[in-house]
Amino acid sequence: MQNQSSPKPTGPLAGIKIFDLTRILAGPTCVQMLADLGADVIKIEKPGTGDDTRGFAPPAMPGTNEAAYFAGANRNKKSLTLDIAKPEGQEIARRLIAECDILVENFKVGALAKYGLDYASLHASYPGLVYCSITGFGQTGPYAPRPGYDGLIQAMGGVMSLTGEPDGPPQKVGIPVADMFAGLYGCIGVLAALRHREATGLGQQVDIGMLDTHVAWLANQGMNYLATGQNPTRLGNQHPNIVPYQQFATKDGFIILSIANDPTFVRFCENFGVAHLLADERFATNEARVANRAFVTDSLSPVLQAQPTSWWLERLEALKIGCGPINNLDQVFADPQVINRGMVIEMAHGSGTDIKLIANPVRLSETPVDYRLPPPMLGEHTMHVLTQRLGLDDAAIAALRARGVV
Numbered sequence: 001m002q003n004q005s006s007p008k009p010t011g012p013l014a015g016i017k018i019f020d021l022t023r024i025l026a027g028p029t030c031v032q033m034l035a036d037l038g039a040d041v042i043k044i045e046k047p048g049t050g051d052d053t054r055g056f057a058p059p060a061m062p063g064t065n066e067a068a069y070f071a072g073a074n075r076n077k078k079s080l081t082l083d084i085a086k087p088e089g090q091e092i093a094r095r096l097i098a099e100c101d102i103l104v105e106n107f108k109v110g111a112l113a114k115y116g117l118d119y120a121s122l123h124a125s126y127p128g129l130v131y132c133s134i135t136g137f138g139q140t141g142p143y144a145p146r147p148g149y150d151g152l153i154q155a156m157g158g159v160m161s162l163t164g165e166p167d168g169p170p171q172k173v174g175i176p177v178a179d180m181f182a183g184l185y186g187c188i189g190v191l192a193a194l195r196h197r198e199a200t201g202l203g204q205q206v207d208i209g210m211l212d213t214h215v216a217w218l219a220n221q222g223m224n225y226l227a228t229g230q231n232p233t234r235l236g237n238q239h240p241n242i243v244p245y246q247q248f249a250t251k252d253g254f255i256i257l258s259i260a261n262d263p264t265f266v267r268f269c270e271n272f273g274v275a276h277l278l279a280d281e282r283f284a285t286n287e288a289r290v291a292n293r294a295f296v297t298d299s300l301s302p303v304l305q306a307q308p309t310s311w312w313l314e315r316l317e318a319l320k321i322g323c324g325p326i327n328n329l330d331q332v333f334a335d336p337q338v339i340n341r342g343m344v345i346e347m348a349h350g351s352g353t354d355i356k357l358i359a360n361p362v363r364l365s366e367t368p369v370d371y372r373l374p375p376p377m378l379g380e381h382t383m384h385v386l387t388q389r390l391g392l393d394d395a396a397i398a399a400l401r402a403r404g405v406v
Contacts, residue, residue, distance in 0.1 A: 032077070042080050064351040071355060089405050186206065252308040
């Protein structure tokens with residue numbers, strides 16, 4: 001199907017054009033965020049196969065052959081099949097890049113130089129181009145040539161050493177956080193570079209290394225190490241700096257109890273029959289509770305187990321004590337808060353089927369995010385881009401197809 005329509009962007013990045021040379025997740029996440037904000041994106045895909053994640057099924061989106069993985073990171077993009085390994089493909093790429101503001105790529109370091117599509121080559125011709133490179137380890141350093149994968153980065157970046165039960169093996173996070181954070185940091189870098197270009201007229205390269213971004217979001221645990229020189233241990237669902245701030249078993253399930261300060265702990269004890277604990281110095285302050293973590297947990301566990309989850313949620317919320325259920329995804333997407341905030345959207349896919357997608361969480365009061373295009377079918381916009389952007393006629397496009405360029 002060749003989609004010739006292109007709804008006009010309305011977001012804050014309307015008028016910004018992006019040449020998208022990304023695939024898998026980190027790069028597409030970065031570009032989808034920019035596209036949701038109104039940027040006009042041409043996604044370049046290899047003829048015949050496209051983005052690798054098109055094949056990451058099952059599951060496929062119901063009623064389509066499109067992998068759910070691909071659909072989650074590729075809305076608001078036009079798909080152009082183009083073989084950049086061929087000189088004609090490189091020429092088409094450069095003609096399109098000439099009118100673009102941003103290029104985002106996640107090829108291995110140096111891989112685009114042989115096509116003349118690397119930053120150094122393009123910056124000389126298009127000095128205003130913002131060029132974002134997302135790789136496993138960045139453009140410099142001893143690991144720069146290595147490929148990067150989410151699980152590998154979670155391992156090397158330390159988060160696996162912090163995740164899991166104290167007596168269990170290291171665990172990775174259940175979603176690809178290394179990819180996602182790299183994409184989001186890439187988006188931030190691109191927006192900063194656009195602001196610089198607005199002021200100076202000059203583009204620049206945004207160099208995002210997945211390992212760098214992973215180290216950056218070690219947050220309090222990274223700072224705990226820098227402050228003490230000691231490796232933090234795995235604590236399961238407990239907080240390294242606050243007690244009690246963890247999972248507790250209830251009479252019929254589990255609950256997360258988040259008591260972030262001493263006044264809240266006093267309120268908890270006074271309302272749930274354990275005020276006597278406040279006279280024990282091991283409970284007097286958060287610092288003391290952290291030092292006596294196991295004893296505090298053992299003392300509170302029978303209290304929480306005495307009542308069902310719903311009982312606790314009702315009463316803790318009334319007292320403004322942090323708490324929450326541990327939801328599976330069925331419960332997450334049925335949650336009234338998630339529904340109220342519109343975190344699931346439906347879009348008409350090119351196959352003729354409506355598909356559900358997770359919404360963009362950014363809320364802008366004056367220039368809201370813009371859902372214009374569903375995740376594209378492979379090459380869905382090839383004719384549109386080549387005719388409308390480059391002025392090629394049907395015969396020229398047919399010749400390019402015959403030579404495998406598009």
